[in-house]
Amino acid sequence: MANSPNSPALPDLIARCLRNERRGQELLYRQFYGYAMSVCMRYTHSREEALEVLNDGFLKVFTRLDGYDINQPFKGWLRRILINTAVDHYRASVRHQHEDMGEAGHVSTDMADAYSQLAHEELIALIQQLSPAYRLVFNLYVIDGFSHDEIAGQLGISVGASKSNLARARENLRAMIQKKGNDEYARATR
CATH class of the missing domain: 1.10.1740.10 (RNA polymerase sigma factor, region 2, helix turn helix motif)
Incomplete structure (x- = not known):
């Protein structure tokens, strides 16, 4: 304000x-x-x-x-x-x-196209649907610009777990965005 x-x-x-x-x-x-x-x-x-x-x-x-x-x-x-x-x-x-934060995964790339098609409020709503671990790492890394070393230190996890959680967050967001697009297409063609 x-x-x-x-x-x-x-x-x-x-x-x-x-x-x-x-x-x-x-x-x-x-x-x-x-x-x-x-x-x-x-x-x-x-x-x-x-x-x-x-x-x-x-x-x-x-x-x-x-x-x-x-x-x-x-x-x-x-x-x-x-x-x-x-x-x-x-x-x-x-x-x-006692949530497991996992170690495996592979880093996804370039979600900018999908993100650019969403309104800010829709993107925040999708981010809120991520698991707490994924949401936290995604926000710290993508939105607030923390490094994986900084995230690992703050959360008490390994750098690999931070990278894995980011990759999984991106994959989950990609799937939610795709589903949202498919649902909207299905409604439009009815």
Whole structure:
């Protein structure tokens, strides 16, 4: 959300949050809610789960705001906290589900043509249908630009598992896109 004439400037909001002013925290939350939710939605399966990650992320923001460098873009700092919170959320759920992240697979290439035909919301909906492990690696690598070494370090998996999960995520997305195309063609020809 862009600054409205009635909303305070970002440095003022940050100063108010550093003084633990609830109203300042609320305004900062509202100002960045849409952006933050879009980041969280990429890493979660549902809107409710995204909201949980978002709220946990903002709690970290408010408790770590004194470590923010005012000379750096706030959105980048916020995004990094939200991604790390989503990764933490994933790790906690994996501990409970004991999900196997697999080692085998082969890397797929060039899905740009298929992706370009989908609306952003449709693509996010398809990504949300991936298993948590595949969704997390796909987002970290493809959307947020992390390397496989960085992903492996963050998730406590091997580089090979990161590559495998990315390949499987791409294969699953390709299959979902193809099925979606076939379903739409079938409806159109009826």
